[in-house]
Amino acid sequence: MGAATETFYSVIRRQGITRRSFHKFCSLTATSLGLGPLAASRIANALETKPRVPVIWMHGLECTCCSESFIRSAHPLVKDAVLSMISLDYDDTIMAAAGHQAEAILDETRAKHKGQYILAVEGNPPLNEGGMFCIDGGKPFVEKLKMMAEDAMAIIAWGACASWGCVQAAKPNPTQATPIDKVITNKPIIKVPGCPPIAEVMTGVVTFITTFGKLPELDRQGRPKMFYSQRIHDKCYRRPHFDAGQFVEEWDDEAARKGYCLYKMGCKGPTTYNACSTVRWNGGVSFPIQSGHGCIGCSEDGFWDKGSFYDRLTNIKQFGIEKNADQIGMAAAGAVGAAVAAHAAVTAVKRLATKREDADHNS
Amino acid sequence: MMDAVAPASDTGPNLAAIAADASGERVVGRPTVYVYEAPVRICHWVNAFSIVVLMVTGYLIGTPLPTVAGEASDNFVMGYIRFTHFAAGQVLAVFFLTRILWAFVGNHHSRQIFYVPVHRKQFWKEVLHEIRWYAFLEREPKMYVGHNPLAQTAMFTGFTLFVAFMIITGFALYSEGQGIDSWQHKLFGWVFVIWPNSQDVHTWHHLGMWALVTFVMVHIYAAIREDIMSRQSIISSMISGERQFRD
Numbered sequence: 001m002g003a004a005t006e007t008f009y010s011v012i013r014r015q016g017i018t019r020r021s022f023h024k025f026c027s028l029t030a031t032s033l034g035l036g037p038l039a040a041s042r043i044a045n046a047l048e049t050k051p052r053v054p055v056i057w058m059h060g061l062e063c064t065c066c067s068e069s070f071i072r073s074a075h076p077l078v079k080d081a082v083l084s085m086i087s088l089d090y091d092d093t094i095m096a097a098a099g100h101q102a103e104a105i106l107d108e109t110r111a112k113h114k115g116q117y118i119l120a121v122e123g124n125p126p127l128n129e130g131g132m133f134c135i136d137g138g139k140p141f142v143e144k145l146k147m148m149a150e151d152a153m154a155i156i157a158w159g160a161c162a163s164w165g166c167v168q169a170a171k172p173n174p175t176q177a178t179p180i181d182k183v184i185t186n187k188p189i190i191k192v193p194g195c196p197p198i199a200e201v202m203t204g205v206v207t208f209i210t211t212f213g214k215l216p217e218l219d220r221q222g223r224p225k226m227f228y229s230q231r232i233h234d235k236c237y238r239r240p241h242f243d244a245g246q247f248v249e250e251w252d253d254e255a256a257r258k259g260y261c262l263y264k265m266g267c268k269g270p271t272t273y274n275a276c277s278t279v280r281w282n283g284g285v286s287f288p289i290q291s292g293h294g295c296i297g298c299s300e301d302g303f304w305d306k307g308s309f310y311d312r313l314t315n316i317k318q319f320g321i322e323k324n325a326d327q328i329g330m331a332a333a334g335a336v337g338a339a340v341a342a343h344a345a346v347t348a349v350k351r352l353a354t355k356r357e358d359a360d361h362n363s
Numbered sequence: 364m365m366d367a368v369a370p371a372s373d374t375g376p377n378l379a380a381i382a383a384d385a386s387g388e389r390v391v392g393r394p395t396v397y398v399y400e401a402p403v404r405i406c407h408w409v410n411a412f413s414i415v416v417l418m419v420t421g422y423l424i425g426t427p428l429p430t431v432a433g434e435a436s437d438n439f440v441m442g443y444i445r446f447t448h449f450a451a452g453q454v455l456a457v458f459f460l461t462r463i464l465w466a467f468v469g470n471h472h473s474r475q476i477f478y479v480p481v482h483r484k485q486f487w488k489e490v491l492h493e494i495r496w497y498a499f500l501e502r503e504p505k506m507y508v509g510h511n512p513l514a515q516t517a518m519f520t521g522f523t524l525f526v527a528f529m530i531i532t533g534f535a536l537y538s539e540g541q542g543i544d545s546w547q548h549k550l551f552g553w554v555f556v557i558w559p560n561s562q563d564v565h566t567w568h569h570l571g572m573w574a575l576v577t578f579v580m581v582h583i584y585a586a587i588r589e590d591i592m593s594r595q596s597i598i599s600s601m602i603s604g605e606r607q608f609r610d
C-alpha cells in the first residue's frame with residue numbers, strides 16, 4: 001500500500017481510462033452541474049493534482065464487526081473505496097505489511113500528511129490500569145490513538161464501540177472502555193454508530209469526504225445527518241400497522257405471521273437513529289424487522305444497559321429490584337393513594353371525636 | 364403574600380351584613396376575598412383537562428390497546444391516540460405559558476406557584492405548622508387568602524416544575540418525529556445532549572407522568588379536605604375566584 005500520494009487522475013489512468021474520456025467526464029460533470037465554461041478545466045485540474053485522502057484505520061477494543069461489514073459494501077463496492085477513492089495507508093487487519101514495517105507507516109503518514117489524513121478508529125481505548133487492557137504494537141492502544149489523533153484532519157469513530165462504548169463499556173465496565181470523543185476532544189469526530197454500522201453507510205461517509213473534501217454535516221450527537229437523522233420507526237415498512245394499532249403480541253401469533261408492528265415485542269425502532277429501514281443490509285436484501293425480529297437499538301448510547309431487548313421500557317436498577325418506570329410509578333401512585341385514604345380516614349375519625357367533644361362541652 | 368388573615372378583619376362592604384328577612388330567617392354574610400382572577404381559573408381547568416387527557420393517551424401510547432382486526436389502511440387507532448396526546452400537549456404548553464405570562468400581569472396570588480420564598484424563616488415556620496396540621500398535631504388551621512406555605516411548595520414542585528419537565532421532554536420526544544430541522548428540535552433537541560439515547564428520555568417522561576399522578580391525587584385530596592376542615596372555600600374558589608371564610 002505504501003504512503004506514496006496518488007491523485008484521482010493517476011488512479012483513473014491506471015484503471016485503463018483514457019485522458020480523452022477523463023476530459024469528457026469533466027466537461028459533462030461541469031455542464032450537468034450548470035457551471036461556467038471554465039469549470040471543466042478546473043475540475044480536471046483538481047482531479048489531476050488533488051491527492052487522494054490518506055486514511056489510517058486503527059483497531060482498539062473491538063470485535064472487527066465494523067471491518068466485516070465494511071468489506072461487504074455493495075454501493076460503492078469496497079474495492080473501489082479502498083483501492084481508488086481513498087489511500088488506505090494503514091489497517092492492521094487487512095494490510096500486507098506487518099511488524100516494524102507496518103508501524104513505520106504511521107510515523108511516515110504523520111510526517112508527510114500532517115493535518116491531512118483521516119483517522120478511522122474501530123473500537124475504543126480502555127483507560128483502566130493505564131490502558132493495559134488493550135496493547136497494540138507493544139504500547140497501550142490509548143497512546144497510539146492519541147499520537148495519531150494529534151496530526152489528523154478528522155476522526156471517524158466506527159461503530160457503537162468508538163461512538164458510545166458498546167459492550168465493553170457496559171456496566172460495570174471493568175476495563176473502563178471509553179468512547180473516542182471522551183478521549184480526543186480537540187479534533188472533529190464523526191460518529192458512525194451501529195454494531196456494526198451498515199456497510200453502505202460506512203463507504204458512504206468515506207465517499208462523501210473524498211468527493212467533497214470536507215466532512216458531512218453532523219447532528220447534535222456528531223453523527224452524519226444524511227444517515228442518522230431519522231429513526232428506524234420513521235421509515236419502517238411496518239409503520240402503517242403501528243399507526244393502525246396492529247401489534248405482534250406473541251412471537252408465534254397470527255399477527256407475527258402477518259408482519260404486524262413489533263412495538264409490543266420491545267422493538268427499539270422508535271428510539272433508534274439509523275438507516276436500516278431505508279438502506280437495509282447485505283446489499284439491500286433485508287434488515288432485522290423485515291426478518292421478524294425487533295430492532296435492538298445497536299446504534300444507540302448504552303444499548304447493552306437498557307434491560308431486555310424484548311422490553312420497550314428501560315429497567316431501573318436504583319430501587320434494588322429491577323423495575324421499569326411504569327411499575328415504579330404505579331407502585332408510587334398506589335402508595336400515595338393508600339396514604340391519602342388513610343389520612344382521610346383519620347381525619348374523619350378525629351372530626352367526629354372533636355364534634356362529640358364540642359357537643360359534650362356545650363351540653 | 365401568604366399573610367394569615369383573621370377572616371373577620373378582612374371585611375368588605377358586603378360582609379358581616381346580618382339582617383333578618385320577613386320570615387325571620389337570618390342572612391349570614393361571610394368574609395369573601397377575590398383571589399383567583401379569570402385567566403388563572405381558565406388556565407387551571409384547561410391544564411387540568413389537558414393533563415388528564417395526556418395521562419390517559421400517554422399511557423396508551425406506552426402500553427397500546429389490544430390489536431385491532433382488519434386492514435391497516437382501515438384503522439388508525441394509534442394514530443388518533445398519538446394525535447390526541449400531541450394536541451393536548453400543545454394545548455397544555457400554550458396555557459402553561461399563558462399562565463406564566465399572567466403571573467407578570469395578574470395579582471400577587473397569581474405569582475405564588477412560581478416561586479418558594481426559601482430565604483424567609485417565617486415561611487418555613489408556617490410550613491412546619493402546616494405539616495403539624497396535616498399530622499393532626501394542631502387543632503386549628505391557619506387561614507390563608509392564597510395558598511398556604513405547604514401548598515405553595517407543593518404547587519411549585521408538583522405542578523410548575525413537573526409540568527415544565529413534561530413539556531420539555533414531551534416536545535423533545537415530539538421533535539423526533541418532526542425531524543431534526545423542525546423548530547421543536549431546534550428548541551428542545553438539547554435534551555438529547557443530556558440523554559443521548561432517547562429511550563432514557565422516554566423513561567423520564569414516564570416517571571414524570573407518575574409523579575404528576577401522585578401530585579394530582581394529593582392536590583385533589585388536600586383541596587377537598589381543606590374545603591371541609593379549614594372552614595374556607597377551596598373548590599368553589601377555583602370556579603368563582605372568590606374565597607369565602609366560614610367562621
